[in-house]
Amino acid sequence: MYEFDYKRPGTIDEVAGLLNDDTVLLAGGQTLIPTLKQRLAQPETLVDLSAIESLRGVCPDGDQLAIGAMTTHAEVANKATIPALASLAGGIGDAQVRNRGTIGGSIANNDPAADYPAAVVGLNAVVNTNRRTIAADDFFTDLFETALEEGEIITNVTFPKPEAAAYIKFDNPASRYAIVGVMVAKTSAGIRVAVTGAGPCVFRQAEMEAALSASFTPQALENIAVSADGLNSDIHASAEYRANLIKVLAKRAVVQING
Amino acid sequence: MPTVSMTVNGKQVSADVSSNTLLVTFIRENLRLTGTHVGCDTSQCGACVVHVNGNSAKSCTMLAVQAEGAEITTIEGLAKGNDLHPMQKSFQENHGLQCGFCTTGMIMSxxxxxxxxxxxxxxxxxxxxxxxxxxxxxxxNIVKSIQAAAKEMEA
Amino acid sequence: MTNETGIGASVRRKEDKRFIIGKGRYLDDITKPGQTYGYFVRSPYAHAKINSIDTSEALNASGVVDILTGPDMEADGIGPIICGWGITSKDGTPHKAPAHPALAVSHVKYVGHQVALVVAETLQEAKDAAELVEIDYEELPHVIEVGDALASDAPQIHDDIPGNLSFDWEIGDRAAAEQAIASAHHVTRMDLRNNRLIPNAMEPRAALGEYDAGTDEITLYTTSQNPHVHRLVLSAFNAVAPEHKLRVIAPDVGGGFGSKIFIYSEETVCAWATKKLNRPIKWTAERSESFLSDAHGRDHETHAEMAFDADGKILGFKVSTKANVGCYLSTFASAVPTYLYGTLLNGQYTMPAIYCEVQAGFTNTAPVDAYRGAGRPEATYVVERMIEVGAREMGIDPGEIRKRNFIPPDAYPYETPVIMAYDSGNYALAMDKAQAAIDYSGFEARKAESAQRGKLRGIGYSAFIEACGIAPSAAVGSLGAGVGLWESAQVRFNPTGSVTVFTGSHSHGQGHETTFAQIVSDQLGVPIDQVEISHGDTGKVPFGMGTYGSRSLAVGGSAIMKAIDKVVEKSKKIAAHTLEASVEDIEHSGGVFSVAGTDKKMTMAEIAFSAYVPHNYPADVEPGMDETAFYDPLNFTFPAGTHIAEVEIDPETGTTEILDWVAVDDFGNVINPMIVEGQVHGGLAQGIGQALLENCVYDKESGQLLTGSYMDYCMPRADDLPTFRVETINTPCTTNPLGVKGCGEAGAISAPAALMNAITNALGKEIDMPATPEKVWRAAQGL
Structure with missing residues (x-):
């Protein structure tokens, strides 16, 4: 690890005052610290968000669930009142990662194989920052890219409670990240199908959403041909195999929702 | 160099460390508690697991400065004096270890x-x-050890 | 003596206490006053010429003590890394091995190749300075796969080794095997790939060199399975220091699985550099370095043909293998795909004719050497896949075809066509027990039930054999070994009756501190807590060849038995003198020496005391009770057994779930059943890992290791594995005093074939290892 300054401010305003090109925010650190260990990043300053109490917590609020950016995966797994979200959080990494890693850190990083992007997009959440609110569909822009601007800090993520939802993940057997993860949800904004792991960035599967809107059954997905074009291909899974998994997992999510 | 203070195995410790010092390095090198091991560099093997404020964490994936004010328990702090923790006893009783290298992290997890x-x-x-x-x-035999210890810990 | 701590008892391990309280002493736990830290600059290229190395900027960096390179080592006369086993090719020429300097001199041959050692006051400073070492590389064409390396148009890796061929070796009778194939009722032909693996002991390799200018002695702490072999080679070949001025200590070592047998560059450099710089130097591999530079395992491309008569009896077997040995010949690399492989192709069967040829090719990859099983898993995989597929092709039950071919229990000693003489076994008994345990006859019903749920169920056998207890020195000497493979033991009584046993075996998880203590306790009646097993230090142990090839109990344990015999012999003389009887009348049992037909007796403790306080003592007996023995085995041992795996495949995702696993193994006599069972579990996990999860992948285009961390190299985790059902049968080995055969590698040897036979049984199609979900899905979908 290269050397850096470390700051742990107590308020968001203080954090905002510290941010510049050479600053990196430290949330749970479960991705950032391994990256620093490999000397793949050389920030001048690390700004640790852990002292800001307001960034933490799972808060049910009517038909919404607000989750502070610094809330750990373990807390979400234990406390989230949306079962599909709790189950998704409970399947991230391993127990130790879940005890440290946070929702804000995960979505700000936007790893293409991370689980949370599927929840945020699939459940049609809103990402709140110190400056604005960003709709899920606008938040994840590309591989490791988000709509966050310089100096913008995620404060919490608000999930509308879905009528029903299920997340099915096919693990990379080595890293335990998602080779493909599919969130299917019946939301007030309609049926949503969000896919992570398969492409460079989380995406919605419009054809499946339309089919499920017409008939919420696994059979409705049967005749959809998921294209492998643009999907990831690596030593663990080809694009063609990922395309197959998208369909298989989506069907299984529907089966799970339908009980 | 920032000064970091925390409680490790019930003892208050304090040291000047560079910001980029990992918690595991602080534990092993500064405190010379070498029961916490390093088996990988990508946060997967778990040989470095300790408890931070009662939750298991990979001490190779935390900076020492992040543990400021925390209560840390390492494998050396698990036994009460000469009384081994039921999990420790169970690993021996059920042959839950061979080379022993992963064992300390495994027990903490x-x-x-x-x-x-x-x-x-x-x-x-x-x-x-x-x-x-x-x-x-x-x-x-690790699974067997944990099953047996769980019964003991409930009792 | 049979008691709670004697032979046959599941004694809880004596060594566990220190490990469970965090007081194990692994190499990185050791810190010496004034210690510096070493960090290796490694090649980022698979093959390149080094035009220049510029260390000037790095030398000026904060905390840097020195930066050492290959030319520095050459200038000091440090010899190259050696291969310790000479193989002779078909044409009578010796194997070709390129010079392997511990630090690269003119060329780098693989990604991760050691180029320079940066020594600094802190590890951070060493790593910072390493980034400032400027090396001008000129990239050269590289080759990764052995088949490509042996092709006529392959890039040349070593100037003096044409065609990248180290050796072209053969064993058996080619004409007889070909004749059998030509005239057979049925011939099964297959191309088989034995995937390349990375051993991944959980403790990364490490070395700490410490030089004492006062005594001119170098102490090398290193993660070794065989510290005396390290000392011998580092002295005799690398000329680091004469043996009496070099002490090698392998403290607690966190797993080896073969990968810590070898003499690597890093410890060679640390041992040399500590004297050069007169500072202790510690290097501990980061896991990424272990992936790059630990010797890898397996990596065979094989074509095999097995000939059967109409009843499924094997008539002949012909195997042609290309073995990837990596860029250099590691310590035992040449023995693994030859005498540890071709000699095991007979399996458990009567095979009238066998022929095997092996071409060993250099590639721009890390050296390949012994990994748990070493040659024997590769052999078992070929034999057991071939007979299984033969059974399928001929419509014979896979259990039945094996039983028709088993060597019968009354045929021992049995000479195979590939130079092994099996001493004992009962193969049908193991299979019967395994079939009963897994309810083989109920399989079809279970398969139908799976099919109703849309799942594919499969069952697979592996009836494996291995040669362990390595090895009779004269035999291996005639086959090219550069060393004898005996073992030593010293049994030293203290005056008050406790015992310290020094063994040349090394325990890095195997539990020797318990098993060996059980033998001493059992034979000499010493309470087990009064027996200390000491190993891993050339300064304490007389000599030893170390631990690998499931040899520690069969060879090291037998050496202890021989030393015990000497203790007993001497004790009888002392007892005879003290009890005023003739030596011939002294009877010994479990540490009690009595005069036949009387109630006069002495205990071992009393005799030991008398030996150290010889006030009333026989004139012709030396005082003291400290006996050393060297034991050279008469033969290999031949553990064998039947494993049956049952799996269920999800054809939509290609996921394989292992539903059941039965292992019935014949390890001969068993000293500690608990430890033996644990060894089987661990071996099975590694064998299942090979078949299902693990695969070392280099990118053919760039030569980079793609599976260079646990993010991409899939280690078996707890939720990947089933609960194994393990049984033993006990046909004592006839060639060692304990009647033991060895158990450390059985699981790793047997499991890949059993699992692949089960998976391909479910699929109705042949696929290669590892059976990744995508590969299985493609097969299941007919893609």
Whole structure:
């Protein structure tokens, strides 16, 4: 690890005052610290968000669930009142990662194989920052890219409670990240199908959403041909195999929702 | 160099460390508590697991400065004097270790797993060990050790 | 003596206490006053010429003590890394091995190749300075796969080794095998790939060199399975220091699986550099370095043909293998795909004719050497896949075809066509027990039930054999070994009756501190807590060849038995003198020496005391009770057994779930059943890992290791594995005093074939290892 300054401010305003090109925010650190260990990043300053109490917590609020950016995966797994979200959080990494890693850190990083992007997009959440609110569909822009601007800090993520939802993940057997993860949800904004792991960035599967809107059954997905074009291909899974998994997992999510 | 203070195994410790010092390095090099091991550099093997404020964490994936003010328990702090923790006893009784290198992290993870779960069965124990890699045992006797210890810890 | 701590008892391990309280002493736990830290600059290229190395900027960096390179080592006369086993090719020429300097001199041959050692006051400073070492590389064409390396148009890796061929070796009778194939009722032909693996002991390799200018002695702490072999080679070949001025200590070692047998560059450099710089130097591999530079395992491309008569009896077997040995020949690399492989192709069967040829090719990859099983898993995989597929092709039950071919229990000693003489076995008994345990006859019903749920169920056998207890020195000497493979033991009584046993075996998880203590306790009646097993230090142990090839109990344990015999012999003389009887009348049992037909007796403790306080003592007996023995085995041992795996495949995702696993193994006599069972579990996990999860992948285009961390190299985790059902049968080995055969590698040897036979049984199609979900899905979908 290269050397850096470390700051742990107590308020968001203080954090905002510290941010510049050479600053990196430290949330749970479960991705950032391994990256620093490999000397793949050389920030001048690390700004640790852990002292800001307001960034933490799972808060049910009517038909919404607000989750502070610094809330750990373990807390979400234990406390989230949306079962599909709790189950998704409970399947991230391993127990130790879940005890440290946070929702804000995960979505700000936007790893293409991370689980949370599927929840945020699939459940049609809103990402709140110190400056604005960003709709899920606008938040994840590309591989490791988000709509966050310089100096913008995620404060919490608000999930509308879905009528029903299920997340099915096919693990990379080595890293335990998602080779493909599919969130299917019946939301007030309609049926949503969000896919992570398969492409460079989380995406919605419009054809499946339309089919499920017409008939919420696994059979409705049967005749959809998921294209492998643009999907990831690596030593663990080809694009063609990922395309197959998208369909298989989506069907299984529907089966799970339908009980 | 920032000064970091924390409680390790019930003792208050304080040291000047550079910001980029990992918690595991602080534990092993500064405190000379070498029971916490480093088996990988990508945060997967779990040989470095300690408890931070009662939760298992990979001390190779935390900076020492992040542990400011925290209560840390390492394998050396698990026994009460000469009385081994039931999990430690159970690993010996059930042959839950061979080379011993992963064992300390495995025990720390297992204690946290049992503390936080009811009705652990074979499947849930195996899933709960996702963050710990053992190359020697095939895990069977580790699972058996944890099952036996869980009974003891409930009692 | 049979008791709670004697032979046959599941004694809880004596060594566990220190490990469970965090007081194990692994190499990185050791810190010496004034210690510096070493960090290796490694090649980022698979093959390149080094035009220049510029260390000037790095030398000026904060905390840097020195930066050492290959030319520095050459200038100091440090010899190259050696291969310790000479193989002779078909044409009578010796194998070709390129010079392997511990630090690269003119060329780098693989990604991770050691180029320079940066020594600094802190590890951070060493790593910072390493980034400032400027090396001008000129990239050269590289080759990764052995088949490509042996092709006529392959890039040349070593100037003096044409065609990248180290050796072209053969064993058996080619004409007889070909004749059998030509005239057979049925011939099964297959191309088989034995995937390349990375051993991944959980403790990364490490070395700490410490030089004492006062005594001119170098102490090398290193993660070794065989510290005396390290000392011998580092002295005799690398000329680091004469043997009496070099002490090698392998403290607690966190797993080996073969990968810590070898003499690597890093410890060679640390041992040399500590004297050069007169500072202790510690290097501990980061896991990424272990992936790159630990010797890898397996990596065979094989074509095999097995000939059967109409009843499924094997008539002949012909195997042609290309073995990837990596870029250099590691310590035992040449023995693994030859005498540890071709000699095991007979399996458990009567095979009238066998022929095997092996071409060993250099590639721009890390050296390949012994990994748990070493040659024997590769052999078992070929034999057991071939007979299984033969059974399928001929419509014979896979259990039945094996039983028709088993060597019968009354045929021992049995000479195979590939130079092994099996001493004992009962193969049908193991299979019967395994079939009963897994309810083989109920399989079809279970398969139908799976099919109703849309799942594919499969069952697979592996009836494996291995040669362990390595090895009779004269035999291996005639086959090219550069060393004898005996073992030593010293049994030293203290005056008050406790015992310290020094063994040349090394325990890095195997539990020797318990098993060996059980033998001493059992034979000499010493309470087990009064027996200390000491190993891993050339300054304490007389000599030893170390631990690998499931040899520690069969060879090291037998050496202890021989030393015990000497203790007993001497004790009888002392007892005879003290009890005023003749030596011939002294009877010994479990540490009690009595005069036949009387109630006069002495205990071992009393005799030991008398030996050290010889006030009333026989004139012709030396005082003291400290006996050393060297034991050279008469033969290999031949553990064998049947494993049956049952799996269920999800054809939509290609996921394989292992539903059941039965292992019935014949390890001969068993000293500690608990430890033996644990060894089987661990071996099975590694064998299942090979078949299902693990695969070392280099990118053919760039030569980079793609599976260079646990993010991409899939280690078996707890939730990947089933609960194994393990049984033993006990046909004692006839060639060693304990009647033991060895158990450390059985699981790793047997499991890949059993699992692949089960998976391909479910699929109705042949696929290669590892059976990744995508590969299985493609097969299941007919893609």
């Amino acid at each position: 297992a204690v946290d797993l049992v503390n936080k779960s009811d009705d652990l069965d074979d499947t849930s124990i195996r899933e709960g060990l996702e963050g710990n890699i053992c190359r020697c045992t095939g895990y069977q």
